[in-house]
Amino acid sequence: MPSDRFADAALIAVDWGTTRCRAMLLDRDGALLAEADSADGIGALGGAGHEEAFETLVASWPKLPAIMAGMVGSRQGWHEAAYVGVPTSPDALAEGLLKFETSDHRPVAIVPGLVLRSEARDGDVIRGEETQLIGLMEEEPDFEGIAILPGTHSKWAAISNGEITTFQTFLTGEMFDLLARKSFLRHSVAENADDIAGSPHFALAVKRTIAEGLPFLGAIFSVRVRQLLDGVSGDDNLAYLSGLVIGGEIAAARQIGLLDADRPIRIIGSRTLARSYHAAFAVAGHPADTRDGSALVRRGLVRLARANGLL
């Protein structure tokens, strides 16, 4: 019987991004009781119907307070949760939660994104990844170093003294897709390749960009040249291109001071992508540990809900 199964339920935690809405039913300790997800991402909803999409998704669960992170708090989301500036702490972020009630009086809180204001860089924003950062800080309270969240828009954040001190967005995933699918290089790379992270071509490209200092904009054309002059296969060239883009990101991060030998690195993300970054850091001579992104979202949402009295 659902009512018995969910007797310990205390909170609904929601990771609501551009393409998916993922809800988790949690008990008082933050343990997972049930999960539900839908394709009602913020992009698909187009600025309307958030309450209905959410209530439909969790209709079979008890009516509990909900805490949400991701694009749900953007201008196109359910309600806009204003950015909180860095440096910031988990408690400060919890204070910045946007709280409201649904038409059926369910309390909802939306996690704000982070904003960096900088004369030298025109600023930067994060929305969604801040919750994984909070999750990491909960898991490793004494962590001092760099957390990397690879993806379409890869985010690097510096964590020190219990605060997120600064961060930087790189367009890595989108750049890879543009080059591999939409540029003239699409004729020189395969659509997919097995084991990119383990390919010597991936490692060579990382070495070129990180160790040998080949600048990204000057490195890309060589993907075509390798095919033209050396007959390099599409599979090997896809791995090479991936290495150029990820290596280019790491080289750029080092250039702006986000990477130095002393600071430990945590890669937060899906298995495939995390493996590629792990391999790239190995070539670069930086040890890096990986963490599962979805576990950290839950952990971060629980931490923020507790700090705000929702749990």
Place this chain on the structure above:
Amino acid sequence: MPSDRFADAALIAVDWGTTRCRAMLLDRDGALLAEADSADGIGALGGAGHEEAFETLVASWPKLPAIMAGMVGSRQGWHEAAYVGVPTSPDALAEGLLKFETSDHRPVAIVPGLVLRSEARDGDVIRGEETQLIGLMEEEPDFEGIAILPGTHSKWAAISNGEITTFQTFLTGEMFDLLARKSFLRHSVAENADDIAGSPHFALAVKRTIAEGLPFLGAIFSVRVRQLLDGVSGDDNLAYLSGLVIGGEIAAARQIGLLDADRPIRIIGSRTLARSYHAAFAVAGHPADTRDGSALVRRGLVRLARANGLL
């Protein structure tokens, strides 16, 4: 009467690229007597019908030897003209001309492209731009410096002691189009903007990438942030993005040693693009002169035809 008008004609010089075929009827001194062009680019022809396309274009001209540069010498061209390695001189390139006769016994010569073989960079190739470089060396026989040919794939070449010593391709034009038209940034930039080269937003982006060392991959996301946080207009943001890409190219060239304070710079290209590069070099503190690209093609073809006895 055509026969009188063309009494002094001595050579047909052809700039045959991916999208256009442009033929010039020249006298013994290389002066232009007539021009004709068509949309029968090498891309449009798809690997066949080159002779017919050419003979149709020049049917009203006297039957004279022809010299051709560009993609006509590529694998998809009329006949493949093997790359010549750098360093190389105009005379060495003239020796590398691929010569054949049409079915109607018209002598034709195709200019080879250039190839760079480098352990550190996977090599590089040029096809078409070498002829403009030869034209520049003919116009300024004592030139020692860097020639830049902006475009979809921007080419930088070092000229020293009467030789083309090295070169480097940057994906600048294609990168700009991908980011402005196909990436998520397309919502943050206008389709077109007047006077990009004169915009303070262009200058700011160049300053960021060249003077302040902001790495290209870390700079791009700020185009979105400027719109989101500061309400920067699409026009201003298009100029900013253009500045990031061109500034990123110049910064990358400096990083690999292609730019130093002592070497003069020649920008070879169309008016609009040359103006943007000129403005970028002004921000970077490097004086740069511009040259008209089509005049240099003709000059280069005449130089190579003379060296090979075609004129």
